[in-house]
Every structure is written in structure tokens, then in C-alpha cells.
Amino acid sequence: MQDLKKARIEVALLFLLFIFIMPTRHMIYDFEFWVNWALKIHKDGITNVYDDPTVNYHPVFLYLLHLYNLVQGSEFYIKENINYIKFISLVFDFLPVVVLCCFRQRLVRQPIPYLFLLLNIAYLFNSMAWGQVDSIHTNLVFFSLLMAIYAPIASMVLFVLALGTKLQTIIFLPLLVILYIYSVKSIKQVIGIVLAGGLTMSLILAPFIATGKVSQVWNVVTGAVGFYPKVSVNAFNLWYIIEPGNPYFILDTKRYFLLSYKHTGLLLFFVTSGLTLLPLFFRTIRLRKSGLELGEDTKQLLFLTTGLIALYFFYFNTQMHERYAHPIIIFFFFYAVYSRDYKLYILGSIAYLLSLDKTFQDYLPIVHYKIIFASRVIAIWYTLTIAYGMYIFFKHYSIKEEYRLLKSAN
Numbered sequence: 001m002q003d004l005k006k007a008r009i010e011v012a013l014l015f016l017l018f019i020f021i022m023p024t025r026h027m028i029y030d031f032e033f034w035v036n037w038a039l040k041i042h043k044d045g046i047t048n049v050y051d052d053p054t055v056n057y058h059p060v061f062l063y064l065l066h067l068y069n070l071v072q073g074s075e076f077y078i079k080e081n082i083n084y085i086k087f088i089s090l091v092f093d094f095l096p097v098v099v100l101c102c103f104r105q106r107l108v109r110q111p112i113p114y115l116f117l118l119l120n121i122a123y124l125f126n127s128m129a130w131g132q133v134d135s136i137h138t139n140l141v142f143f144s145l146l147m148a149i150y151a152p153i154a155s156m157v158l159f160v161l162a163l164g165t166k167l168q169t170i171i172f173l174p175l176l177v178i179l180y181i182y183s184v185k186s187i188k189q190v191i192g193i194v195l196a197g198g199l200t201m202s203l204i205l206a207p208f209i210a211t212g213k214v215s216q217v218w219n220v221v222t223g224a225v226g227f228y229p230k231v232s233v234n235a236f237n238l239w240y241i242i243e244p245g246n247p248y249f250i251l252d253t254k255r256y257f258l259l260s261y262k263h264t265g266l267l268l269f270f271v272t273s274g275l276t277l278l279p280l281f282f283r284t285i286r287l288r289k290s291g292l293e294l295g296e297d298t299k300q301l302l303f304l305t306t307g308l309i310a311l312y313f314f315y316f317n318t319q320m321h322e323r324y325a326h327p328i329i330i331f332f333f334f335y336a337v338y339s340r341d342y343k344l345y346i347l348g349s350i351a352y353l354l355s356l357d358k359t360f361q362d363y364l365p366i367v368h369y370k371i372i373f374a375s376r377v378i379a380i381w382y383t384l385t386i387a388y389g390m391y392i393f394f395k396h397y398s399i400k401e402e403y404r405l406l407k408s409a410n
Contacts, residue, residue, distance in 0.1 A: 004101075004102065004103070004104065007101045007102050007114070008102045010114075010115070011094065011097055011098060011101065011102055011114065011118070014115075014118055015090070015094055018090060018124070018128065019087065019090070022083070022086060022087070022090075022128060023128060023129055024083055025129070026083055026086070026129075026130065026131035027130050027131055027132070027360060030130075030131065030132065031082055031083075031085075031131060033054055034065065034082060034085065035078065035079055035082050036052065036054065037049060037052065037054075037055055037057075037062065037065055038065045038068060038069055038078050038082070039075060039078060039079070040052050040055075041062065041065055041066050041069055042069045042075060042078060043075075046062055046063065046066050046207060047207045047208055047210075047211040047213050048211075048213070049062055050208075050213060050216035050217065050219075050220065051216075055220070056220055056223070057220075058163075058164050058165055058166065058167065058217075058220065058221065059164055059204050059205065059208070059217060060136070060161060060164040060165040060204065061133055061136070061165055063204075064085075064088055064133075064136075065085075068084070068085055068088075083131070085131065086127055086128060086131050088133070088136070089126075089127035089131070089132070089133050089134075089135045089136060090124075090127050090128065090135075092127075092135040092136045092138075092139045092140075093118075093123065093124060093127050093135045093139075094118070095139050095143075096117075096139055096142060096143070096330060097112070097114040097117065097118060099143070100112055100114075101114050106150070107146045107147075107150070108146070108299070108334065108337070109296070110296065110337050110338055111337075112337055113337070116333070116336075116342070117329075117330075117333050120329065120333075120349055121353060122329060122348075122349035122350070122352045122353035122356070123329045123330070123333075123349070125353060125356050125357070126323055126326055126356060129356075129360065130323070130356060130360055132323055133165070134166070134323050134324075134326040134327075135326065136162075136165050136166075137162040137163075137165040137166035137168075137169050138162075138326055138327045138330060139330065140158050140159070140161050140162035140165065140169075141158075141159065141162045141169055141172050141327065142327075142330055142331070142334075143155075143158050144156070144158035144159040144162060144172075144176065145172065145175055145176060145179060145302065145306060148176055148179035148180060148183060149179055149182070149183050149294055150183070152179075152180055152183050152184050152189055152192075152193055153189065153192045153193055153196045154196075155176065155179075156176075156193045156196045156197045156200070157196050157197070157200050159172075159173075159176055159197070160196075160197050160200040160201050160204070161200065161204075163201075164200075164201070164204045167221060168313065168324060171273075171309060171310070171313050172306065172309070172310075174273075174277055175277070175280070175302070175305065175306055175309070178277065178280055178281050178284050179284065179302075180193070181281075181284050181285060181288060182284040182285075182287055182288045182294055183294075205217060228319050228321075229251055229252055229253060229262075229319065230247065230248055230249070230250065230251065230252060230318070230319060231243065231247035231248070231250045231251070231252045231261045231318045231319075232247035232248060232318065232319075232320055233248065233319065233320065233321045233322075234248065234321060234322045234355070234358075234359045235314060235320035235321055235322050235324060235325070235355070236322070236351075236354075236355050236358070236375050236376075236378035236379040236382060237314060237315045237316070237320060237379060237382055238265075238268075238315050238316055238379070238383070239261070239265075239318070240375050240376050240378075240379035241376060241379045241380070241383060247318075252265070252318035252319060261318050262317075262318045262319070265316045265317040265318045266316075266317060268312075268316040269312050269313055269316040269317050272308075272312045272316065272390075273309050273312050273313075275399065276305055276308050276309060276312070276393065277305065277309070278399045278402070278403075279301065279305075279397040279398070279399055279402040280298075280301055280302060280305050280397075282399070282402040282403050282405070282406045283298060283301065283402050283405075283406075284298075285406055286402075286405055286406040286409045289406075289409050290409050296338055297338075299338060300335060300338035300339055301397055303331050303332070303334040303335040303338065304331075304332075304335040304339075304344075304389070304392070304393055304397075305393075306327075306331045307327070307328050307331030307332040307335060307344075307348075307389070308386075308389050308390070308393060310325070310327040310328050310331060311325065311328050311348070311382075311385065311386055311389060312386070314328070314382075315382055315383075315386055322355040322356055322358075322359050323356070325348075325351070325352050325355070325382075326352070328348045328352065328385075329345075329348060329349060329352060332344050332345040332348050332389075333345050341392070343388065344385065344388055344389050344392065347381070347384055347385040347388060348385045348389075350381055351378060351381035351382045351384075351385050354373060354377075354378045354381060355378050355382075357373070358373045358375070358378060
């Protein structure tokens with residue numbers, strides 16, 4: 001009880017401190033759009049927001065803008081206080097720690113050194129400095145995967161909310177299905193999961209359906225793929241190492257050896273993700289057949305697998321932004337909590353911070369030496385992260401061994 005009380009006090013004080021020192025600077029390019037979208041919602045209602053052709057975010061974020069409008073109350077304050085939109089992302093930054101450290105629960109039984117996460121500038125920079133919202137869908141996915149073990153129906157609600165925030169949530173769907181293989185025990189649960197997902201999505205889309213505007217939402221969803229048809233949008237990934245030119249100025253539809261840049265990246269992503277999913281897939285089937293508990297080692301495997309898949313998505317694919325690496329921080333952190341090995345978490349944090357700070361230049365009070373912040377140097381950091389992650393993964397989790405154990409359980 002004393003530890004819970006201490007955690008609550010420390011987390012609350014730290015949250016209040018971050019609100020107090022919240023930077024007033026933000027990425028102007030993004031916030032100018034958000035002000036315009038918020039004003040559009042204020043004037044014409046949320047169902048008409050997609051009449052503005054610049055609106056390319058999914059509905060859940062627009063609902064949060066609507067909530068922001070209700071709090072501000074007038075066009076003047078909507079424009080004047082737009083920096084406060086950062087508070088929403090900050091709440092989601094703190095959400096894993098609040099839920100897992102400030103209440104008694106069974107989701108993560110390991111002691112969590114939460115200050116290692118909350119004092120990690122790479123974790124907070126995206127929300128507090130940049131002002132972006134990647135922590136929202138990231139931490140919804142995080143809880144969706146955890147809840148899939150214990151409460152599958154609730155986990156689907158969280159997953160659909162994440163999907164209604166960012167389309168890249170879809171890359172975590174195979175992990176959710178694998179966990180359902182273990183936790184879903186009856187056809188009633190399957191029906192419940194399907195109904196929960198459908199009902200949640202229906203509620204998100206209901207106002208747009210009622211006003212005949214749902215096709216506009218669909219156009220935004222389908223248009224998200226190919227919206228920036230470049231090899232890289234400041235994501236200092238594989239392409240900055242193997243491509244002699246600047247990937248930002250190369251269309252990903254151009255041929256790269258046998259395939260286009262886009263399809264080469266997708267192929268690499270699918271191959272690496274498939275190989276990484278196999279140990280968890282074989283293990284969950286074995287645990288299900290044997291009636292064994294999904295223990296701490298399997299959760300460790302889950303967090304490492306999820307972090308690596310998020311990293312593969314960012315590292316190999318084209319059209320990536322620097323912010324799309326955000327999920328690796330939370331998943332590598334919880335892998336570190338279980339494994340007590342923080343090297344992967346540190347490597348990923350360094351790469352992510354360098355890429356954000358290079359893109360949002362001159363924000364931090366440090367000199368941007370060209371050698372340290374060169375695009376290819378940051379890409380090398382990511383390469384080291386992915387190489388070390390794959391090394392420890394395949395060292396501890398053999399596809400062959402997991403398959404052998406599964407066969408022996410039959």
C-alpha cells in the first residue's frame with residue numbers, strides 16, 4: 001500500500017510539473033492546420049469537418065478537437081490556446097504508468113521503474129515539444145494487447161479506438177489475433193469481440209453516417225496510403241543508408257532493382273514481421289492446448305515482438321515520418337522491465353530523440369553538430385537498434401524450438 005501511495009504522489013506531482021513547464025513552442029505547420037480544423041468544427045459541426053480538403057486525420061482525433069472547442073468556448077480562445085491541445089497527448093503519455101503503477105492490478109506484476117519512462121525525453125518530446133498525438137494510438141494499442149490476455153472484448157474496443165485515431169494501428173492486428181488464440185475460449189466470446197468492434201466503430205462513425213458524410217471518412221482512410229508518396233518523409237531509416245540521393249525527394253513508385261521502392265519496403269516488412277511473429281504464435285497455441293498460464297516470459301516475448309514489428313514498419317517501409325517510430329519506446333521499455341535489460345530501450349530512445357530533434361531543429365539548447373545529427377548517422381542508430389533487437393530476439397526465442405515444443409504438446 002505504501003508503494004502505491006508513493007507512486008500516486010510521484011506521478012501526480014510529475015504530471016503537474018510537466019503541465020507547468022509545458023513548452024509554448026510547437027510545430028507551427030501542424031498547429032496551423034489544427035486551428036483551422038478546430039474552427040471548422042466550431043462553426044459547422046464535426047460532421048462537416050471533412051468538407052475542408054486539408055483534413056486528413058481520423059475521426060477520434062477530430063472528436064478530441066471538438067472536446068477542446070467545448071472547453072475553449074469561442075473562436076478567440078480556440079486560436080489563442082491551441083498549445084493546450086498538448087495536454088491530451090500528455091495524458092496518454094502518463095496513462096500506462098497511472099494504470100499499471102497507481103492501482104492494484106494483474107496486467108503487469110513486475111515492479112515498474114516508471115521514472116525511467118516518464119523522465120525519458122525521447123518519450124515526451126513528441127507530445128510536449130512537437131505537440132503531436134502519436135501517444136494516443138500507441139498507448140491504446142498497448143492496453144489493447146495487454147487486455148487481450150484477460151478481457152478480449154474490452155481489448156477490441158480499445159483497438160478500434162486506436163484504429164480510429166491512426167491507420168498504422170493495423171500493423172498490430174496480427175498480434176491481437178494471436179493473443180485471442182490463447183484467451184478466447186468460446187464462440188460467445190468471438191461474437192462478443194466482433195460485436196464490440198462493430199459497435200465501437202459504428203459509434204465513432206454514427207454522426208457521419210447520419211449526415212451522409214461517411215464516404216468522406218472513408219476517402220481519408222484510403223487516401224492515407226500514398227498521401228506522401230516519397231521514399232521517406234524525414235524517417236531516417238534504411239533508405240538513408242542504401243540510397244545515395246535524398247529519399248525525401250524520391251517517389252516511392254520508382255523502380256528499385258526488381259520492384260518499386262514501396263513494394264521492396266513492404267516485402268522486407270512482411271518477411272521480418274512474419275518471422276518475428278512465429279515464436280509467439282507457436283507458443284500461444286501450445287499454452288492454449290496445455291492449459292498453461294501466459295506467464296512473464298511470454299509477456300516479455302510479447303513486448304519485444306511488438307516493439308520489433310513497430311520498428312520494422314518504420315525502418316523498412318516508404319512514406320514513413322520520423323514520428324512513426326514512437327511505439328518502440330513504450331514496448332521496448334516494458335520488454336526492459338521484464339528482461340531487466342535496458343540496452344535496447346536506450347538504443348531506440350537515442351535514435352528516436354535524434355530524429356525528432358533534427359526535424360524540429362534548434363528547439364533543444366544544444367549545438368547541432370553535423371556529424372552527430374547527420375541523416376545517415378541517425379539511420380545508423382536505428383540500424384544498430386534493429387540489429388541488436390533481432391539479435392536478442394532470435395537468441396532467446398528460436399522459431400525451431402518453439403515449433404518443437406508445440407509438436408511435443410500434441
